[in-house]
Amino acid sequence: MATTYFTEDHEWLRVEGDVATVGITDYAQEQLGDIVFVEIPEAGRNMSKGDTAVVVESVKAASDVYAPVDGEVTEANEALTSDPALVNSAATGGGWLWKMKLADKAQLDGLMDEAAYNAHIG
Amino acid sequence: MTGDEIRHLPLEDLHIQAGARFGAFAGWNMPLTYPAGVMKEHLHTREHVGLFDISHMKLFEVAGPDAIGLLGKACPLDPGTLPISQSKYTLLLNETAGVIDDLIVTRLGDNRFMVVANAGNAAVDEAHLSSLTKGLDVTIKPLDRVFLAIQGPEAWAALSRAGIETGTLVFMHGIEPRPDWFMTRSGYTGEDGFEIGLPENDARELLAKLLEDERVLWIGLAARDSLRLEAGLCLHGNDITPDTNPVDAGLMWAIAKDIRASGNFVGADALRALMTRGPIEKRVGLKPEGRQPVRAGAVLVDADGNTAGRVTSGGFGPTTGFPVAMGYVSAPLAGNGSQVFADVRGARVPLEVHSLPFTPHRYRKG
Structure with missing residues (x-):
């Protein structure tokens, strides 16, 4: 049973066991506009909470996506290399960014559930 | 610009209604994108008609017996040789031939010209032009207008449907089709198109007609930038600045040969030295x-x-x-x-x- 968490920086994490799939929310993709390039991380990379994990380039600007928790990248979404617009069309589905093995599941306690996130974006 | 206060477009209410997302540009609160998004807005302009509110840009009417003298001093240009209704892309240069701004100058009458300046430079341009008027009989009048760009292969057809005939107007020409209106066939997209300066009430009437037309879509500043970049057009402040010159910038096409050789404009000596040196x-x-x-x-x-x-x-x-x-x-x-x-x-x-x-x-x- 997967549990989904949200961050104040408009990311979502779908956690199954000790692996989280991470992406940006629909709200975030709408703010960014048409995405033309996603710089995805290498598998095996260790990230600390707050590190720049992914750079998302829209027509106009580059935006950082930060690691929401500590962990090791197990897989990046290779489909984004040829179809970066998936982040726009399926932000919470096929437009996921990377998967990571959680270093400390207790860090999830500081994140929001969907209701809290929806209240956050108003 | 006066102070740090952000300026608002006269038609801001229409952009809010259209669902625009705003951002600051050159001191103005400008529509960056509309709900269609920059990609669709860009492609729509190349295929149909893009409508841009560019009222942040400034129109100056330069008039008087010495209007030709002033513009010939301020710009590497012989304004007296422009046929009436001819527009010309030109530059305001400083003493070192750096580019203060790029402008479109249109001759409206024997001694009357329209100057279109960039938003962020309008105050600097006005002060610079004024500083050159000593002893000259000429006035520089900033005009209070809404300024719209209607761009794309069907722009003429959409204007025609809205009651504005453009048939005889060709690229880089400008006319005054109605009182206090100024219309040129030019733009910043690489497409056929028009720019119209007009009073706010007239603008609201024209827009009501244009926006009934499904070929016409509001386009934000984000797509304006991607369109002009694909078209290879300079953005002043980025691609040309007071620290770049027309020789290195590849803008010598905008300066006629006889003006390069013998024009008596601000920056002429520096420009000639740069030409001798080469880029x-x-x-x-x-x-x-x-x-x-x-x-x-x-x-x-x-x-x-x-x-x-x-x-x-x-x-x-x-x-x-x-x-x-x-x-x-x-x-x-x-x-x-x-x-x-x-x-x-x-x-x-x-x-x-x-x-x-x-x-x-x-x-x-x-």
Whole structure:
């Protein structure tokens, strides 16, 4: 049973066991506009909470996506290399960014559930 | 600009109604995108009609017996040789031939011209022009107008449907079709199109008609930028500045040969010295390899890692389908096909020097 968490920086994490799939929310993709390039991380990379994990380039600007928790990248979404617009069309589905093995599941306690996130974006 | 207060477009209510997302540009709160998004807005303009509110730009009427004298001093231009209704792309140069602003000057009458200036430079331009009027009988009048750009292959048809006939007006010509209106066939997209300055009430009436037409879509500043970049057109402040000159910027086409040789404009001596020297660097198109955009500010190096130039504008080209950029490279590297490299967050991205424009201009020249 997967549990989904949200961050104040408009990311979502779908956690199954000790692996989280991470992406940006629909709200975030709408703010960014048409995405033309996603710089995805290498598998095996260790990230600390707050590190720049992914750079998302829209027509106009580059935006950082930060690691929401500590962990090791197990897989990046290779489909984004040829179809970066998936982040726009399926932000919470096929437009996921990377998967990571959680270093400390207790860090999830500081994140929001969907209701809290929806209240956050108003 | 006076102070740091953000300025609001007279038609801001219409943009809010249309669902615009706003951002600050040159001191103005400007629509950046509408709900269609920059990609669709860009492509729509190339295929149908893009409607832009460019009221942040400034129209100046320069009039009086010495109007020709003033503009001939301020710009590398002989305004007296322009036929009435002819528009000309020209520059305001400083004493070192640096570009204070780029302008479109249109001759409206024997002693009357319309000058269209960039938003961020309007106050500087006005002060500079005023400083040159000593002893001259000429007035510089900033006009209070809404300024709209209607761009794209069906722009003429949409205007015709809205009751504005454009048939005899060709590219780079401007007229005053109604009291307090100014209309040119020109633009900043590379497409056929028009720019119309008009009083606010007239603008609201015209827009009501234009927006009934499904070919017409509001376009924000984001797509305005990607359209002009694909068209190879300079953005003042990025691609040309008071620290760049027309020789390096490749803008000598805008200066007639006899003016280069004998014109008595501000910066003439410096410009002649630069022409003798030849360009040290050249403004070029740059095509990054792959899909990753290379943005303004990126430093360029050659294959050996030596500094080779800089990117002054960069983004993604929705029509080209690949990233596009513009910048300066040292003259020996300025030939099409030369390779340079940018460091983008630690990755070395190759860029190829590419001819401008990236997408062909489709102006209606006659």
